Amino acid sequence: xxxxxQTPRYLIKTRGQQVTLSCSPISxxxxxxxxxxxxxxxxxxxxxxxxxxxxxxxxxxxxxSGRQFSNSRSEMNVSTLELGDSALYxxxxxxxxxxxxxxxxxxxxxxxx
Amino acid sequence: xxxxxxxxQFLSIQEGENLTVYCxxxxxxxxxxxxxxxxxxxxxLLVTVVTGGEVKKLKRLTFQFGDxxxxxxxxxxxxxxxxxxxxxxxxxxxxxxxxxxKLTFGQGTILTVHP
Numbered sequence: 001x002x003x004x005x006q007t008p009r010y011l012i013k014t015r016g017q018q019v020t021l022s023c024s025p026i027s028x029x030x031x032x033x034x035x036x037x038x039x040x041x042x043x044x045x046x047x048x049x050x051x052x053x054x055x056x057x058x059x060x061x062x063x064x065s066g067r068q069f070s071n072s073r074s075e076m077n078v079s080t081l082e083l084g085d086s087a088l089y090x091x092x093x094x095x096x097x098x099x100x101x102x103x104x105x106x107x108x109x110x111x112x113x
Numbered sequence: 114x115x116x117x118x119x120x121x122q123f124l125s126i127q128e129g130e131n132l133t134v135y136c137x138x139x140x141x142x143x144x145x146x147x148x149x150x151x152x153x154x155x156x157x158l159l160v161t162v163v164t165g166g167e168v169k170k171l172k173r174l175t176f177q178f179g180d181x182x183x184x185x186x187x188x189x190x191x192x193x194x195x196x197x198x199x200x201x202x203x204x205x206x207x208x209x210x211x212x213x214x215k216l217t218f219g220q221g222t223i224l225t226v227h228p
Contacts, residue, residue: 048214056214099144100205104155
């Protein structure tokens with residue numbers, strides 16, 4: 001069974017630009033969650049999509065948005081990039097049911113200059 | 114406010130030693146997961162504990178969920194260099210809650226095992 005894939009693996013952008021990250025979950029999984037990981041804040045939850053609907057949202061500004069398609073693939077968008085958005089963005093796939101075991105992709109390393 | 118307190122933050126030991134990592138909270142959780150992450154990669158799920166007092170073993174790793182489902186520990190016996198990595202505990206929804214799409218992570222424990 002193929003794991004979670006994320007593209008691209010690395011991105012370099014400049015302040016003010018926008019970026020779109022992509023995640024393909026494990027086949028059969030309907031839930032996709034996004035996390036931001038930084039050395040200072042650790043892993044922080046951004047949002048979760050289940051069957052194309054945002055089911056849960058973390059405490060991030062509106063510049064961070066996402067969506068999920070009918071095939072469960074998900075995209076995350078960050079607009080008006082700031083230096084502080086530099087981080088490893090992780091996508092996690094799960095069935096969406098308790099006990100909510102999540103399987104992570106390798107992440108996208110975003111650097112904002 | 115950090116919901117999950119993980120300790121210690123750093124652990125540097127010699128091959129063959131034993132170690133324990135702790136994950137504590139004042140909240141009750143429906144389940145708790147442990148992950149291991151290597152540099153440049155995503156976290157890999159090691160185990161999920163659901164029942165208070167539950168103990169699970171994975172080779173040299175022993176995981177325990179507290180009776181009150183507020184805390185957990187990871188014990189590694191005879192650590193090996195291959196155990197080196199970032200260990201993370203993560204809690205699913207609070208007991209009785211509905212936010213089961215979200216995991217709250219501890220700050221992590223960086224383990225280095227020297228040959």
